[in-house]
Amino acid sequence: MAGPSFIIGIIGNVISILVFASLIKTFTRVVKKKSTENFKGSPYITTLLCTSLWTFYGILNPDGLLITTVNGAGALLQLSYVILYLMYAPKEKKIKSMKLAALLNIGFLGSVIAVTLLALHGNLRLTFVGILCACLTIGMYASPLAVMRIVIKTESVKYMPFLLSFFLFLNASIWGTYSLLVKDLYIGVPQVIGFVLGTAQLILYAMYKNKSPSEESDEDLQKEEERSAHLVKEVIEMKGRKEDGDDQITSKNRALRKGSSLPKPPVIRQSSIGKVLRTLSMGPYEQQHWVWFQDEENDHNRDLEGGKKSGSQI
Structure with a gap:
């Protein structure tokens, strides 16, 4: 009969794979449009490195079957995202992304595997890879601090989707519980940090979900500029x-x-402030959040363009 740790691990596998698979919709659009639009390649490349290292950790760990399966599936999905990105990215972005992928996913990953297998022995192998994986995951979970700062400054949760925050919080909770059951420190420490930050995000969402300031309509701004x-x-x-x-x-x-008596220039809208802040504070965790940000902005821009075109025809 399967123990509680195995059942918790299976649940964690399902949730994690759903989070990884959430980008399928984004890349379906990329393939249809044959364009990566404003998306960056670095998030997919860094996440590929993270999932690859965790897969290697699971292989080294005698009890790491569930770690291997979930991260192996995640690595395959991330690899497909990176390939699609390189296929449809503009030439300049494509070259930069290829260099980064070669550096991280071939050079760095290959070096870690070589050092682990050739220079280290016994439990030292697991310790070395486990510390690297924990550091990468902590960096991933720390990146939402930028998102939380935007929410506090703008008093708007527009760029912090509830479902994504909830599932990432749930993911950290499940894997944190799993780490306690199997007594794995390298899995547990990052998940505790993820749980704390996920809880903070949900609290912020509850605080500001009904306090989003009413922005000036684009029509009013246009009229003011015309005046x-x-x-x-x-x-x-x-x-x-x-x-x-x-x-x-x-x-x-x-x-x-x-x-x-000329009117003052229109106040910069909060979406522009948020865009600048997000650009300056990108981190590995952007792999999920940044895509949601850009999906929101691209849809918003398309709505504005459609409104302007229909307005010009009236």
Whole structure:
């Protein structure tokens, strides 16, 4: 009869594979459009490295069957994502991604395997690979700090999808429980960190889900910009008039008054702030979150473009 650790491990396998497979929809769109759009290749490459190392760890571990199966499946999925990305990425991005993939997934991974098998022996092998895997996973779970900062600054959960946060929290909970049952420190430490950060994300979601600030509509912003441009045009025309005496002075004074009453430039929308912050704070964990961010933004941009086109036809 299967023990509790095996049952928990099976549940963890199912959840983890669902998280890995969540990108199938994204790459189906990439294949249909034959374009990677604004997606970056580094998240898929770094996640391929992480899952490959955990697979190697599972092979070294006598009780690592479930670790091997889930990460082996994850590595195969990530490898397919990397191949598809390289097929449809622009030339410049393709070259950079190929160099990164060669460095990490061939050079670094190959070096780790070679050192482990040739220079290390016994339990030292498991310790060496386990520490590397734990460090990579901690980095993966630490990356949501950038997402949480965006939520706090913008008071909006637009860029922190609930289902993704929930499943990653659930994933950390399950594997954390598994690590306690099998007494595996290298699996347990990263999962505890993931559990804490996942809990913090869900708390933030509960705090801000109903507090998203109402942004100015694009129509209102466009009207304000048009008014500004119209007033500036009036000032330029008034300055260009060649009148004598008091009329000329009056015209200049009127222009100055117009200029001083020009509306201030529209406030930068929070989506732009979020975009800058996300770009500056990318990490390995972006493999899931960044795709969701870009899916949201691309869909939003398409809606705006469709609205502008329909508006121009009226």
